[in-house]
Amino acid sequence: MAVLVMDAFQGTYGINYGRIADNIPEPESVVTLLKAARIRNIRMYDADHGVLKAFKHSGIEIIIGLGNEFLKDISVSEDRAMDWVKQNVEPFLPETRIRGVAVGNEVLGGNNPELWEVLLPAVKNVHHALDQAHLASVVQVSSPHSAAVFATSFPPSAGAFKESVMPYMKPLLEFFSRIHSPFYINTYPFLAYINDPEHIDINYALFLKNPGIYDDKTNLHYDNMFEAQIDGSYAALEKAGFGKTEVIVSETGWASHGDPNEAGATVKNARTYNLNLRRKLAKKKGTPYRPKTPVKAYVFAIFNENLKPGPTSERNFGLFKADGSISYDIGFTGLKPSSASSLLLSLQKTGAQGWLNSLLIVYSTCTIAVLLLIL
Structure with a gap:
């Protein structure tokens, strides 16, 4: 019998707390920052004890991460998963509101088939460990995916998973359906735009006025790419036999600076995207295809992370700068006052x-x- 789990994401607006940096504020200051911004949901990429202690009694709900580097070990036995839960979850509850464990990140569709094999066993072992610790009704298990799991997503009704990932995706979805976990997707109109700036209307990507697109199959009109990408995920889930599964955006954002070949990575565009996204999420409405299911999303990210590898954009997704001041104004207050x-x-x-x-x-x-x- 499936355990009824408390939703890991209460509300509609969350933020990712990435820490691949050597110059960002201490966790205690981050708590102050998030409280001032009235952000009640965060997603971490690990289970750092210093961070979890800092969030004690904050009221902020947290999804912690079990990194890809631990999947093989955790998949081996339930005992190893239990040890991980006893070290990283149990000691911090209920004072720190851990509401979910994200097992791996962007595994399926990635370039490591060995991890594809161990993802589901790791997920099952973590859930079993939580169940044995009587925490399965409080802490939800999930695993975020990248857009690389899709064979196609345009128009939204054509959304479908790649055949190569289906032998792993379908049993994963079956298990998540049994334990009432949503489908988490990292979706970035920014990445779609920089890959094809000649054919994608930037206004469509930024929630600005534009002709939009019309989906002939569903007779639905989309005036922004963000909702179109979500509905593409719903279409893929339906084709796989999981039409009742909720889609939650585990990452989305827009870079404020990039390399010369990263079209649109500007402060103006980042502000426009994140301001309009925040307004849309605040309305607590659904997508054209799922109008009764409010869209929920974690924005990437709290800070610019100066040690992230890759193109310049990777280090410039933060709503806040490393010193805690705002990167641009979308209605939040930074830790550091303006120079004036x-x-x-x-x-x-x-x-x-x-x-x-x-x-x-x-x-x-x-x-x-x-x-x-x-x-």
């Missing part, structure tokens, strides 16, 4: 308020208003 605010605070602390008041007299009415607002 810092100057005014410094003047006040050093007793220069009188000098500051005299200076304000010389400025135009508009400038005075702006500075007073800062004060």
